[in-house]
Amino acid sequence: MRLRHPAATVATCLAACALLLVLEDCQAAESLYNPASFRPLVADRRAAAAGDIVTVLVYESSSATTTADTNLNRNNTLGIQAQANARQHGLNLGVNNDFDGGGRVQRAGRVLAQLSVAVTQVDANGDLWIRGEQEIELNSDRQHIRIEGRVRPADIANGNSVQSNRIADLKLSYVGNGDLAERQRPGFWSRVMTWLGF
Template identity: 40%
Template sequence: MKTTLWRSALVLVACMQAAGATSLYKPGMYQPLTSDLRMRKVGDLITVMVYENASASSAANTTAARDAGVGFGVEGTPGKRYAGTVNATNKTDGRGRTAREGKVLAQITVTIRAIEDNGDMLIAGEQMLEINNERQQISVEGVIRPQDVSDTNVVLSTRVANAKISYAGEGDLADKQRPAWWQRLLTLFGA
């Protein structure tokens, strides 16, 4: 009986050493209970709602004036007097105003390209749209925080750090908006 008791004790000790204790908490896998419990990894998709509204204006007024006059008189023969004056006037009046306004509303799904050590995600993606021979391309890239992504997997463009948002078009309409080559050449010479 003693031998079986010793054998059982040795087997129990051996099993305890082999099992080892491991923690259920893994820092890299932790998510709060209130999160959407979706693990995000490289290659996953996130929708970016692009809502950008920018406007800028500038105005300048310049006024300068200069007035100068010189007068002289000469007496000649008695009773005759000769007089002369020279006047110079220089006036400058300059005014200028520039205004620019842009608005982009779009929805684009991008790919997670990399995940930084702090959990921030590098995203990038582009969308090509062609309507009536007009090609429009929207591209978005930047860095987002996991907490800025909603439970519907959407992030606003105003929450994208280091954002590079590009909206470009080409086609008949875009060609008509661009000045002709000879107009651009004349602009170079100040005409």
């Protein structure tokens, strides 16, 4: 029987112990890859979690036309004849009522804007809820845009932008205040006369 050198035996024991420690650590180790938060280094960064920013491209155009025509005609005639002492008396009463009405309502609107909004929450199916607002003041005129809605991650383009017609449950508010908006409103007396029906 051939005996091993003591140094080789010690080295073998140390290698076996190190192997056992490595195997034990491997069983308790966790993966560094988390599919929920993984973002490739070579891909465009898109909004995916609460707090992320996404750019909304607002291209909204709407048009509506309503026309109504009404014609009403009513003729009533009442005749009474009486004869006494060879003389004939007559009474004839006629009522005529005509109504002719018409109306036309036509509206058109167009909004073009770009604003960055934040993701407020993420649904269980991955849809992103977004909300944000933008305020611009120019020469005492203030324009305020507010937008909120729900976006599918697949609708977010490579540049981390989404079109407004791809947003579900869209709420878009575009309000202007200032001298220009004030000049577009009817005057006080005009509003009073309209309220009275004149």
